[in-house]
Amino acid sequence: MTDKKAILADLEKAVETWNAKLAVEATNKALDAGISVSEIIGDGLGKGMEVIGDRFDKAEIYLPQVVAASKTMTAALEILLPKLTAGEGSLKATVIMGTVEGDIHEIGKNVCVAMLQGAGYNVIDAGCDVSPQDFLDLAEEHGAAVLGASALMTTTLEIQKELVEAVKEIEADYKCIVGGAPCSPSWAEEIGADGYSETANDIMGLVASLTE
Ligand code: B12
Structure with a gap:
């Protein structure tokens, strides 16, 4: 070997x-x-x-x-x-990444955070159990371009939908991306999210396509 x-x-x-x-x-x-x-x-x-x-x-x-x-x-x-x-020069767009309200699974989200930071994005890690309003507050505070919501349980997928609706309601132009094991491209489409990726490797291309 x-x-x-x-x-x-x-x-x-x-x-x-x-x-x-x-x-x-x-x-x-x-x-x-x-x-x-x-x-x-x-x-x-x-x-x-x-x-x-x-x-x-x-x-x-x-x-x-x-x-x-x-x-x-x-x-x-x-x-x-x-x-x-460490030592990053000019950062790319700001991305808020969080695990949705009611859900404490954060390993996959942490991997996405690591990958995006490695690709030069300014990533704000909102942690887990993040409500749609928390996402919006952080987005405004940090001038975010993308909101990434992770959900690992069928019961918490619904919060991804609430987040997309909340963004539409305030007519903000944040792009919402969703992921996590129970999530799928059809779910992302159904709730009107701007993107979905199955793995953290694909998240970089996804964010690039939405911000560049
Ligand atoms: C680890 C784990 C835990 C750990 C979490 C530790 C932590 N700090 O995160 C602990 C032990 C705490 C835990 C607790 C619970 N768990 Co749990 N857990 C898991 C397990 C085994 C693995 C999840 C994981 O980390 N996968 C590895 C990461 C790397 O993969 P990932 O999360 O899918 O992320 C990748 C992609 O999805 C994507 N991605 C992820 N997020 C995002 C976001 C965006 C925007 C994008 C684009 C992409 C993306 O990129 C990631 C990297 O490639 C899963 C089983 C499974 N097969 O998924 C169950 C599982 C998710 N858990 C489950 C359950 C039920 C629970 C508990 C309720 C158990 C209990 N009885 O208390 C609690 C949850 C309490 C709560 N309120 O959240 C169920 C959920 C069932 C359902 N309803 O859908 C599962 C599916 C197990 C099962 N088969 O029953 N769990």
Whole structure:
């Protein structure tokens, strides 16, 4: 196995086995080896989280293990995020990213934040449990061009719809993009969102197409 393959395999394994020490070590090793942040997340850590999601769906593991895996992923993202923002020159458009009200799943949103920051966008991370009004307040405060709403539960998808409606109601020209596992292109179309992407890798092209 090449060094790069071995490091990516370690990153995946670290999340899969909720081994935060290995995640931190492998992340630092990956950066030293010149592996890009998008590969570290997309081909390493993110793959581990996919496995965790599948195993949770099949009831092979339970919530405590999922929490441990997500903490492991967060430990690695904490190293990557400052690298992405450090020394940025002129930033591109401002994007508000948040997980919608009633929903605390924020790993996927955090990955999107990391990717967009890496691509040079000025990303305001609104965190999780963000109401449509919170999105609008942050958008006004920061002069946002794009609002990205993540929802991981069928029950919270509805808030994405409320956000799109709230933007229309005040006749603002913020572009609303939506994502998260239960979301789909047809849902995005149905609620009148400006865009959808299945993964964080595609979110950069999506935001570019809406802002450039
Ligand atoms: C990790 C996890 C948790 C963790 C969250 C930790 C954290 N800090 O985020 C914990 C353990 C806390 C948790 C809690 C709960 N969970 Co949970 N959880 C998951 C799990 C296993 C993985 C989600 C994840 O992180 N995936 C990895 C990331 C990288 O993928 P992603 O989120 O899809 O994001 C990618 C794309 O979707 C996209 N994307 C994401 N957001 C956005 C936004 C935009 C704008 C765009 C363009 C793209 C985009 O880019 C990302 C990167 O590629 C899923 C199962 C699954 N298969 O999804 C269940 C799941 C989402 N959880 C579920 C449930 C039910 C819960 C709980 C209610 C459980 C409980 N009984 O308490 C609570 C939720 C409480 C609440 N109010 O929110 C259900 C939801 C079912 C439903 N109704 O739809 C799922 C589907 C599991 C299941 N099969 O039952 N959970």
